[in-house]
Amino acid sequence: MSEETKRLLKYDLLCALKDILIFVLIALGVQLWCHYMYKRMANMVFLADFAIGMPLFAWGGKDWLVQIRLYVSTGITRKRIFRVLIMRKLLVILAGIFIEAAMIFINYPEIGIKFMAVSGFFLLFVWGFGDIAGVLVYQRKKLGQIFLIIGYMMIGMLSAGSFFSENQVGFWVVFLAEITPETIAVIGVLAVAVFAGGICFAKKQIRNYMVY
Amino acid sequence: MKEVLNQEKSIYIQIAEMIENDILRDVILEEERVPSTNELAKLYVINPATAAKGINLLVDKGILYKKRGVGMFVESGAKEKIKAGRKAEFYERFVISLLKEAKSLGIGKAELIGMIEKAEEK
Amino acid sequence: MSLELKNITKCYGKKTVLNGLDLTLEEGKIYGLVGRNGAGKTTMLSIASAQNPTTKGEIMLDGETVWENQKCLNQICFSREIVNSADNVSSALKVKEYLRMAQMLFPYWDKEMADRLVEEFELDEKQKIMKLSKGMQSMITIIVALASKAKYTFLDEPAAGLDVVARENFYRLLLDEYSESGRTFVISTHIIEEAADVFEEVIFLNKGTIMLKENTEELLSRCIHISGKAEDVDDIIKGKRAFHQEKMGRSKGITLMLDGGEIFDKKGRDVEVSPLSLQDVFVALCGREEKL
Numbered sequence: 001m002s003e004e005t006k007r008l009l010k011y012d013l014l015c016a017l018k019d020i021l022i023f024v025l026i027a028l029g030v031q032l033w034c035h036y037m038y039k040r041m042a043n044m045v046f047l048a049d050f051a052i053g054m055p056l057f058a059w060g061g062k063d064w065l066v067q068i069r070l071y072v073s074t075g076i077t078r079k080r081i082f083r084v085l086i087m088r089k090l091l092v093i094l095a096g097i098f099i100e101a102a103m104i105f106i107n108y109p110e111i112g113i114k115f116m117a118v119s120g121f122f123l124l125f126v127w128g129f130g131d132i133a134g135v136l137v138y139q140r141k142k143l144g145q146i147f148l149i150i151g152y153m154m155i156g157m158l159s160a161g162s163f164f165s166e167n168q169v170g171f172w173v174v175f176l177a178e179i180t181p182e183t184i185a186v187i188g189v190l191a192v193a194v195f196a197g198g199i200c201f202a203k204k205q206i207r208n209y210m211v212y
Numbered sequence: 213m214k215e216v217l218n219q220e221k222s223i224y225i226q227i228a229e230m231i232e233n234d235i236l237r238d239v240i241l242e243e244e245r246v247p248s249t250n251e252l253a254k255l256y257v258i259n260p261a262t263a264a265k266g267i268n269l270l271v272d273k274g275i276l277y278k279k280r281g282v283g284m285f286v287e288s289g290a291k292e293k294i295k296a297g298r299k300a301e302f303y304e305r306f307v308i309s310l311l312k313e314a315k316s317l318g319i320g321k322a323e324l325i326g327m328i329e330k331a332e333e334k
Numbered sequence: 335m336s337l338e339l340k341n342i343t344k345c346y347g348k349k350t351v352l353n354g355l356d357l358t359l360e361e362g363k364i365y366g367l368v369g370r371n372g373a374g375k376t377t378m379l380s381i382a383s384a385q386n387p388t389t390k391g392e393i394m395l396d397g398e399t400v401w402e403n404q405k406c407l408n409q410i411c412f413s414r415e416i417v418n419s420a421d422n423v424s425s426a427l428k429v430k431e432y433l434r435m436a437q438m439l440f441p442y443w444d445k446e447m448a449d450r451l452v453e454e455f456e457l458d459e460k461q462k463i464m465k466l467s468k469g470m471q472s473m474i475t476i477i478v479a480l481a482s483k484a485k486y487t488f489l490d491e492p493a494a495g496l497d498v499v500a501r502e503n504f505y506r507l508l509l510d511e512y513s514e515s516g517r518t519f520v521i522s523t524h525i526i527e528e529a530a531d532v533f534e535e536v537i538f539l540n541k542g543t544i545m546l547k548e549n550t551e552e553l554l555s556r557c558i559h560i561s562g563k564a565e566d567v568d569d570i571i572k573g574k575r576a577f578h579q580e581k582m583g584r585s586k587g588i589t590l591m592l593d594g595g596e597i598f599d600k601k602g603r604d605v606e607v608s609p610l611s612l613q614d615v616f617v618a619l620c621g622r623e624e625k626l
Contacts, residue, residue: 254509257505
């Protein structure tokens with residue numbers, strides 16, 4: 001890795017950790033709330049998805065409005081910026097999945113693989129969708145704002161499921177146990193399509209990125 | 213050294229004149245170092261290239277000389293040279309234009325000399 | 335050693351901001367960039383630093399393309415004017431965070447210098463940038479520009495919002511850094527008069543092209559103002575480049591631009607000849623256009 005990439009990645013990860021920390025704190029707050037109000041824990045795994053998924057989606061907008069602008073104005077090539085953004089998101093997804101894997105295989109080994117697949121596809125989808133929304137917001141298109149709202153609602157709703165799960169084995173676990181491999185495959189194809197579309201769209205747009 | 217720069221003349225000429233003035237008034241003595249271009253640039257907030265142009269003007273006139281690695285110094289005899297130069301300039305700038313103006317006002321030579329003598333008495 | 339802008343055209347939508355602009359910035363000079371509002375100064379600096387793509391044309395640093403070339407980009411720093419707006423990044427950061435970012439991302443960052451300047455400008459590092467006054471925001475862009483140590487450094491309106499003491503202080507700091515390092519600076523400003531002596535060369539940008547790029551002293555030495563009886567003035571300016579005439583009764587005033595090395599000839603006419611300031615020259619050239 002070149003000196004410049006290292007420097008940029010270091011700064012970028014520092015910013016990213018700050019963002020993740022905010023959502024981890026929110027997730028912990030929700031846990032405390034659940035504990036006091038309902039005398040039980042929210043579903044840890046889904047909260048982990050929330051703590052990773054939310055910043056991952058938020059970065060779509062933040063990268064395009066803030067980080068890329070900052071990096072371009074300090075004289076870093078767009079190619080390098082793009083690469084570093086991908087590295088960061090990849091690292092965060094891998095870290096998230098690793099933590100989830102540890103939790104899921106301890107608690108629900110029977111749905112472990114399915115969960116990993118669905119969760120992985122979910123994060124890829126969030127990444128791609130976030131980038132599309134981010135680019136559109138940067139281009140000051142109305143659609144961007146709409147996409148942002150849809151995105152946050154989707155992640156919020158998925159995470160909300162965990163609050164109403166009985167004793168950690170609630171609706172989601174049942175749902176995952178019932179889901180067929182075919183359905184997962186369909187979800188996967190959809191997620192990968194959105195992800196690939198988002199990446200290609202972002203890569204094309206970053207070449208024309210302008211600091212206003 | 214500090215005098216204020218104005219817009220009437222080129223900055224580098226003003227810089228050269230200020231150094232000349234300092235030599236005339238013994239603020240800088242012969243064989244003494246004069247401020248460097250960078251010092252002048254910072255003092256007057258001007259581009260060092262302009263300050264250098266002013267210094268070079270004095271080098272060309274034989275008023276300053278360069279000591280390698282040390283800086284610019286005042287030539288011995290510089291003061292006399294400046295005086296001579298200023299005298300020539302005085303003649304051009306004041307005497308000639310004085311006569312011209314006198315002529316256009318119809319002041320004759322005798323009257324003009326009378327005026328000069330009167331002014332001197334005061 | 336030079337930074338070249340070759341035949342640069344830049345359009346925002348249907349609007350052409352730069353139109354086939356050519357410019358060569360030589361190493362080791364302080365350039366003043368002057369132009370009216372909307373002349374394209376910021377756009378030109380954005381493009382010269384590859385922060386924005388061109389519509390047409392190319393930027394070359396010592397013969398190498400700058401676009402997407404990290405080696406070249408490391409030599410260039412364009413410290414943008416900070417604008418307070420909702421989608422502006424830098425203004426949401428604290429001074430300290432912003433400078434830490436600069437320290438981590440600029441390859442030749444001089445931390446000691448940045449710290450010294452923060453102290454000298456009496457900036458509160460814990461403040462958010464958007465909460466600072468315009469003048470203090472200018473100070474931050476100045477700190478970033480100077481401490482970046484980039485060989486080619488561009489500053490957009492660094493004097494904006496600074497009081498007169500701070501402005502003089504800035505020009506002194508600039509000259510200090512310049513005489514020590516020999517870096518190239520391009521500084522855009524609307525406050526022409528007090529900066530004129532700092533610029534070795536001035537660049538007049540007008541309607542998206544370079545109208546003039548010349549040594550400041552030389553430009554001033556060949557621009558004069560003539561006034562007198564209209565027919566005397568008309569006779570003198572015959573066949574010369576004259577701008578910006580003003581008429582009052584029988585008298586006429588005009589700005590004359592001599593060719594390099596040309597000695598002004600009054601042709602025996604009784605006219606008043608006076609020197610011009612850089613601001614006068616700029617107004618004459620870029621103000622109302624009345625070429626005769």
